[in-house]
Amino acid sequence: LVRKMPGKVTPEVIEELRKIVGDQNILTDKASLSLYSKGAVEWVAAMPDVVVFPENTEQVSKIVRLAYEREIPVIPRGGGSSVTGAVVAIKGGIIIDFRRMNKIIVDIDNGYVIAEPGATILEVNNELKKYGFFFPPDPASERIATVGGALAENSGGMRCAKYGLMKDWVLKLEVVLADGTVTTFGGATYKERAGFNLVGLIIGSEGTLAIITKAWLKIAPIPEATAIIAGFFNDLRSAGKTIFEIRRRGIDPLILEYADKEGIAAANKIKKTSYPEVDGGMVLVGVGGPAKAIDDLAERVVNIMKEFGAYQVYRPKTVAEREEILDIRRIAFTAPGQFYPGFIDMDIVVPLSKIEEALAIVDQVRKKYNVYIAIAGHAGDGNLHPNIGVDPANKDEWERGHKAARELMEAAIKLGGSFTAEHGVGKTREEIFVKQLEERGQLPMLRLMREIKKIFDPKNILNPGKFALEG
Amino acid sequence: LVRKMPGKVTPEVIEELRKIVGDQNILTDKASLSLYSKGAVEWVAAMPDVVVFPENTEQVSKIVRLAYEREIPVIPRGGGSSVTGAVVAIKGGIIIDFRRMNKIIVDIDNGYVIAEPGATILEVNNELKKYGFFFPPDPASERIATVGGALAENSGGMRCAKYGLMKDWVLKLEVVLADGTVTTFGGATYKERAGFNLVGLIIGSEGTLAIITKAWLKIAPIPEATAIIAGFFNDLRSAGKTIFEIRRRGIDPLILEYADKEGIAAANKIKKTSYPEVDGGMVLVGVGGPAKAIDDLAERVVNIMKEFGAYQVYRPKTVAEREEILDIRRIAFTAPGQFYPGFIDMDIVVPLSKIEEALAIVDQVRKKYNVYIAIAGHAGDGNLHPNIGVDPANKDEWERGHKAARELMEAAIKLGGSFTAEHGVGKTREEIFVKQLEERGQLPMLRLMREIKKIFDPKNILNPGKFALEG
Numbered sequence: 020l021v022r023k024m025p026g027k028v029t030p031e032v033i034e035e036l037r038k039i040v041g042d043q044n045i046l047t048d049k050a051s052l053s054l055y056s057k058g059a060v061e062w063v064a065a066m067p068d069v070v071v072f073p074e075n076t077e078q079v080s081k082i083v084r085l086a087y088e089r090e091i092p093v094i095p096r097g098g099g100s101s102v103t104g105a106v107v108a109i110k111g112g113i114i115i116d117f118r119r120m121n122k123i124i125v126d127i128d129n130g131y132v133i134a135e136p137g138a139t140i141l142e143v144n145n146e147l148k149k150y151g152f153f154f155p156p157d158p159a160s161e162r163i164a165t166v167g168g169a170l171a172e173n174s175g176g177m178r179c180a181k182y183g184l185m186k187d188w189v190l191k192l193e194v195v196l197a198d199g200t201v202t203t204f205g206g207a208t209y210k211e212r213a214g215f216n217l218v219g220l221i222i223g224s225e226g227t228l229a230i231i232t233k234a235w236l237k238i239a240p241i242p243e244a245t246a247i248i249a250g251f252f253n254d255l256r257s258a259g260k261t262i263f264e265i266r267r268r269g270i271d272p273l274i275l276e277y278a279d280k281e282g283i284a285a286a287n288k289i290k291k292t293s294y295p296e297v298d299g300g301m302v303l304v305g306v307g308g309p310a311k312a313i314d315d316l317a318e319r320v321v322n323i324m325k326e327f328g329a330y331q332v333y334r335p336k337t338v339a340e341r342e343e344i345l346d347i348r349r350i351a352f353t354a355p356g357q358f359y360p361g362f363i364d365m366d367i368v369v370p371l372s373k374i375e376e377a378l379a380i381v382d383q384v385r386k387k388y389n390v391y392i393a394i395a396g397h398a399g400d401g402n403l404h405p406n407i408g409v410d411p412a413n414k415d416e417w418e419r420g421h422k423a424a425r426e427l428m429e430a431a432i433k434l435g436g437s438f439t440a441e442h443g444v445g446k447t448r449e450e451i452f453v454k455q456l457e458e459r460g461q462l463p464m465l466r467l468m469r470e471i472k473k474i475f476d477p478k479n480i481l482n483p484g485k486f487a488l489e490g
Numbered sequence: 491l492v493r494k495m496p497g498k499v500t501p502e503v504i505e506e507l508r509k510i511v512g513d514q515n516i517l518t519d520k521a522s523l524s525l526y527s528k529g530a531v532e533w534v535a536a537m538p539d540v541v542v543f544p545e546n547t548e549q550v551s552k553i554v555r556l557a558y559e560r561e562i563p564v565i566p567r568g569g570g571s572s573v574t575g576a577v578v579a580i581k582g583g584i585i586i587d588f589r590r591m592n593k594i595i596v597d598i599d600n601g602y603v604i605a606e607p608g609a610t611i612l613e614v615n616n617e618l619k620k621y622g623f624f625f626p627p628d629p630a631s632e633r634i635a636t637v638g639g640a641l642a643e644n645s646g647g648m649r650c651a652k653y654g655l656m657k658d659w660v661l662k663l664e665v666v667l668a669d670g671t672v673t674t675f676g677g678a679t680y681k682e683r684a685g686f687n688l689v690g691l692i693i694g695s696e697g698t699l700a701i702i703t704k705a706w707l708k709i710a711p712i713p714e715a716t717a718i719i720a721g722f723f724n725d726l727r728s729a730g731k732t733i734f735e736i737r738r739r740g741i742d743p744l745i746l747e748y749a750d751k752e753g754i755a756a757a758n759k760i761k762k763t764s765y766p767e768v769d770g771g772m773v774l775v776g777v778g779g780p781a782k783a784i785d786d787l788a789e790r791v792v793n794i795m796k797e798f799g800a801y802q803v804y805r806p807k808t809v810a811e812r813e814e815i816l817d818i819r820r821i822a823f824t825a826p827g828q829f830y831p832g833f834i835d836m837d838i839v840v841p842l843s844k845i846e847e848a849l850a851i852v853d854q855v856r857k858k859y860n861v862y863i864a865i866a867g868h869a870g871d872g873n874l875h876p877n878i879g880v881d882p883a884n885k886d887e888w889e890r891g892h893k894a895a896r897e898l899m900e901a902a903i904k905l906g907g908s909f910t911a912e913h914g915v916g917k918t919r920e921e922i923f924v925k926q927l928e929e930r931g932q933l934p935m936l937r938l939m940r941e942i943k944k945i946f947d948p949k950n951i952l953n954p955g956k957f958a959l960e961g
Contacts, residue, residue: 127738128843151740175681186687187658202934208839209871210646210911212694213926215939216657219690223683240740267598269622269711309787312780368679372599400680440681455684463673467945468686474941 026090028068028112036071036113039081044072044119055096055114056107059160061361062411063104063446067094067114074119076193076201076232083230084199086113092483095226097136097165100158102364103445105172105225109484117167120232125150130209131190131235136167143236152238155182158441159352167231173223175441177274177305177348180266180399182239184441186222193233194221197476207235220471225443226482228475242307245273246317249333249344250324251283252299255382257328259375261302262398264323266371272320274305275399279378282351282393289350289357292343297330300378302398303348351395355408359391361417363407363424364447367431368440371401380430381405388423390416402440425451432458449487465490497561499539499583507542507584510552515543515590526567526585527578530631532832533882534575534917538565538585545590547664547672547703554701554951555670557584563954566697568607568636571629573835574916576643576696580955588638591703596621601680602661602706607638614707623709626653629912630823638702644694646912648745648776648819651737651870653710655912657693664704665692668947678706691942696914697953699946713778716744717788720804720815721795722754723770726853728799730846732773733869735794737842743791745776746870750849753822753864760821760828763814768801771849773869774819822866826879830862832888834878834895835918838902839911842872851901852876859894861887873911896922903929920958936961 037045046052047069056064068091073079086093092112099106108114117137124133127150134143140161143154157176158164164174170192173185182188191205204217221229252258258277265275278286279300287293294301302324306316317334324332335341356362369377378394381403385392396403405427409420428438428451437455444452456462465487472488475481483489508516517523518540527535539562544550557564563583570577579585588608595604598621605614611632614625628647629635635645641663644656653659662676675688692700723729729748736746749757750771758765765772773795777787788805795803806812827833840848849865852874856863867874876898880891899909899922908926915923927933936958943959946952954960 128734129841130737173683173687179681183654183658184681186690187654196934200934203930203932204935206839206908206930208841208873208907208911210650210655210839210868210873211908212644212837212910212912212914213908213923214915214932214935215699215942216644216690216694217935217938219657219687223687228686240742263599266601271711308779309783311786312783315780315782366683368677368681370600370679397681402679402681436679437677437682437684439683440679441683443683444685452684459674459677461674461685463667463671464675464685464688467688470945471686471942474938474945 028091032085032089032091033069035085036069036082039078040071040073044074046070058099058101058104058106060102060104060364060447063107065107065109066111067108068111070114070116072116072119076195079115079195079230079232080199080201082113082115083195083197086480087198087478090478090480092480094482095167095171095230097168098139098160098163100160100164100168101172101445102442103447105443105445105485107446109446115230117165127152129207130238131207132238134166134234134236136165136231138166140164140166140169147238151241153241154188154236155239156185156188159349166234170222170231170234171224171226172443175397175400175402177276177397179397180275181271181273186219188237189218189222189234190237191235192218192221192231194229194231196229197478197481225445225486227472227486227488228481230481244310244313245305245307246313247335247341247344248304248317248320248324250302250329251295251297251331252302253297253328253330254299255378256375258299258302259378261324261327262374263371264327265304265320266399268323270306270320272304272399273307274303276303276348277301277394277396277398278348278351279394282354282395283347285354285393286347286350290343290346294347295331301347303344348395351393352404352406354393355391355406359408359410361409361411363409363420364442365405365407365424365427366439366442367427367436368400368402369431369434369436373434373436374398374401377403377431377434381427384423384426388419390420390423400440401436444486446485453487499562503556503560503562504540506556507540507553510549511542511544515545517541529570529572529575529577531573531575531835531918534578536578536580537582538579539582541585541587543587543590547666550586550666550701550703551670551672553584553586554666554668557951558669558949561949561951563951564701565953566638566642566701568639569610569631569634571631571635571639572643572916573913574918576914576916576956578917580917586701588636598623600678601709602678603709605637605705605707607636607702609637611635611637611640618709622712624712625659625707626710627656627659630820637705641693641702641705642695642697643914646868646871646873648747648868650868651746652742652744657690659708660689660693660705661708662706663689663692663702665700665702667700668949668952696916696957698943698957698959699952701952713744715781715784716776716778717784718806718812718815719775719788719791719795721773721800722766722768722802723773724768724799724801725770726849727846729770729773730849732795732798733845734842735798736775736791737870739794741777741791743775743870744778745774747774747819748772748865748867748869749819749822750865753825753866754818756825756864757818757821761814761817765818766802772818774815819866822864823875823877825864826862826877830879830881832880832882834880834891835913836876836878836895836898837910837913838898838907839871839873840902840905840907844905844907845869845872848874848902848905852898855894855897859890861891861894871911872907915957917956924958
């Protein structure tokens, strides 16, 4: 298969773009463009030719139609927090920054919120909070992660253990197709069977099939009361057993999270706290329900933790205490990037019964390659982020880091899981993605994906060169 | 687009099928085949050429490969409860009855159940109940509806108001592709981002893209306690307001159902009960949660019903009393088919804020066309089943029934909803489906669907001639 080289962003194209979005909504100078050369991972970078900030769907449609005619790559961008290079213009082209399209319309009467792609998840929830509702999927990067980006990535978050992923909360999408056509998929009702589930197909396709310009999102009532319980464990075995038994005994937690020893240590260092830096790490459980029952629910969790030998069990009472505990989990994720100039994102997932084993493997890999790893995990989903800190200038450390990453991803596959749970494939995970498909006997899927890509994007202009779609 | 006529089921093909499934697993006599000529709707019928009962995926693969080589239609069939003709071999061919593939493997440790397509939803739940878990989507036909059929149709049910649809509860699928290839989509973990969401694409595609041979289904813990509250209302307005306010005030009910006056009357007649046959019908609410909080929850629902002027509010205490109330809702759905020889299934859905208006429209249509309509509704989703009873032998009544049906579907579309919420398109709803797409500006979707169909099924052998895919 031979593909044409992408078209050129000529001065004439820039001029046409300028007419579409206006002088104030276009960037072409090198300094500005370089800010758009990366996502959240330093080591995947490329310069776009131009960045535009459309203000409405009509402008997006015109931009895409122009790109289609000239065969120029178009890369949609929200908060830019992708850790896989999904937001990088690796073939150059036009980056569409959605920050000016961030309207949020709450419709409690109909049980949904309409959001434009540039609105952040946090902004959506701030609006919903006024009415006692919330949008459950909560990427950790909710302050910067946008609705559009979270949909493109089918993002998860802490609350997914109970509430599922982005794909489970979308009723309808407005999209711009590769040729600039504006259309919608799905319906603004809680059920809709009129056609194939193209909403579900677009979500998680990483901007390679269509560009999302509006989303109708289901909402849920905020639980009357919630409680958080943190258990600190002396060994991985007891922590793993606790995670496992909480789900198994039907607690149905709102969140079920994990931070390992290194993560706790990082939080203590950064926030000057003194939580126990125990070998088994911290298991963090959130429960929600009617006010009358919340203490009982919390008590059940406390008892399970004690039964499996928790070294210490802690139930924060104030908002500040809660946030301090939640920060341990958050810092466990970012620590490698805070302590080291280079950050290798890990997003493995294993079957629920294999969490203990997976935690042990991470510890072995850490020792084997002598690299800094802190583990943050959505343990309730089997999803662990054993992120790796390295200095890219230190060639040896850099290579050890990537070898460790590779070994962790392969171990996850071997355990019956996947190299990715919620961060996707993008540019950095193409090879392991294909390997995983091979090992699982799923290669027909790759063929089908590539053919679907051609239907939606015959000229290969939508976020091209990623997701193993060229081959 | 010219399509070839489907291939012939010759004696040689029958012989090959016999070799694949064995003598005891094939039907070719007219009397037996005629049992497979219909679904749950009498007036869509066609004879298949042969029915086979494979015992495992390998046999399914061989059957489909043979069909692919000879270009013979293949129609997968579970309980046969489709109301849209989706299970009818309208171009002849091979019906695959999955009743011999009904294994269920509960895996509480990993939080899922593996089910073969022939297992019924009820059988799955009976297995899960032993462990304190359940599978939330609950098609009303759960006693006969199979996992395979419910997946093909993306079925809903009473519990969808809270728990969502089939598509929200599937982790992984084993499928046989059109050429007989066996593969899987998705992963057996709670999160998986390795590829496009082909699991979601297959679910709800009505057997037109691939044949499902195994499903990994998420499970949820059974709520500690549940309560059911039935409110009977003197007028539609107060019933509609109650439905609306229960969601709006954040009750998050397990079920939120509706039966109209005719439905209640039918139940009274059939079950010899004496529930009030009031003009506003019955609103049925189920709530679940910790035992300690259940009375409070129920009380909140009772209070809302009273606030909006319920004529009578009733909270059944025993299992028998509960079942009697639930039967009102069930009978409201089936009554037209029980009282009349012909049954026209209605599956409209409207935005949550338009339920009251939709109920009023049904009443107008009933009077205008002088037809028997009983309304059963998943009110919490905006999904109403104003099913119509007619005698197909009475040409005038038959026509009035179909005109009424058409008017109801068009009204739903006009209100911002859809002609189908959970029963799909099949054969009977192709025209209105295309009309809805037109009115909504969604015709690009039809083009994309048809192209996706060609990728998955280039010879058009998988459940052909339905879903408006030929055109």
